[in-house]
Amino acid sequence: MRADDGGGPIRVALADDEAMLRRGLRVLLESGGTVRVVAEAGNGDELLAAVRTHRPDVALIDVQMPGKDGLTALRELRSVPGAPVAAVLTTFDLDDYVEDALRFGANGFLLKDAEPAVLVRAVHDLAAGGAVLDPRITARLLPRLRNVSDNEHEKQLVRALSARERQVLELLADGRSNADIGARLGLTEATVKSYVSTVLSKLGAQNRVQAALIAQRVGGAGNWR
Template sequence: MIRVLLADDEALVRAGVRAILDTDPGIEVVAEAGDGHEAVALARAHRPDVVLLDIRMPRQDGLAAARELRRTLPGVAVVVLTTFDEDEYVAAALDDGADGFLLKASDPRELLIGVRAVAEGGAYLSPRIARRVVADLRGGRAGRRARERVAALTPRERDVLALVGEGRSNQEVARRLNLAEGTVKAHVSAILNTLDVANRVQAAILAHEAGLTG
């Protein structure tokens, strides 16, 4: 069972998101919060697998909550779920260590796919956001810098990174490369350390920049 904490300052939005999540028997909403401060406190109390955060909330916004969750509860996956798709919000969320970025206007199935992806150790960006991020990253000198950083990885680590770039979970990577899941976890940890990135989303972006993904 995937345990989810939902944080949004609008009760009607929380009800709608919860209704979507409740359609999946493998997902359980364990708590709801109306602001970032409450979300962090409830996450500490309930230890969910995934926290869904709106960006604009009173007292503490979703980006500040994401930073605090990443620092104090690193094992919890954080997904930003918002109306706003401006580049500055996407960049800030990824810099703050979010494992996913979803738009409220997306197909409801994307919400379920995204929650499952991050709960299984993967990363997920709304396709609309992913297309724009990849297009931006492929412009300019980002690709060359990424290739230089990726060159420090072993061949097997580059194979793993390529699949992480596709949003694959550890289980999927293990199956594709015929490795034990524990071995994949060790490779992912080494990749994050070598590339000096906070999480799988940032590693996935580097994989795209370096041209490791199709």
């Protein structure tokens, strides 16, 4: 149970090799009382051990760490029972890593210099089943990913979705959580979860971030029909 559903603070694990940065993030995240950092890690091995011991809801993971790096840890997290929702917490030199991070299951990309309120909101959104993308990262990613994507094929995949599935995708692309999507569309959270799974399957997306990027690449909802 988490703070979002009345069950206490959202439990977070921080993985970054800079101890001072981790301490600063801990203070920022815990300041409102809705988030509790239950574990810190300086590399991927420490993160994996912390996840097994502390069972966090969300993991914020730096990419470049000594020893086992963040990408490797992301990949190995997928085989850990009850693994947390994971987001990459990085600097602007992200471009070389984004595709691997998406493939390994990252549900978000955040910049280390984001405003405290943005980071806290992102943790809440991740815990509630949402995807998070710092707008500055999106602005950098889309031109690069657009060059390597089969845009017409993606448009066809999106247009093949049902009207309701396109509504879900549009809200998902805005970073909305399952609860938010359900409230806007008058659906139960379980029904939204089912729709999201169907949308991901039909788009060939491994996670919500990939689906959101596809939606943004093909343009606004007006282009989906």
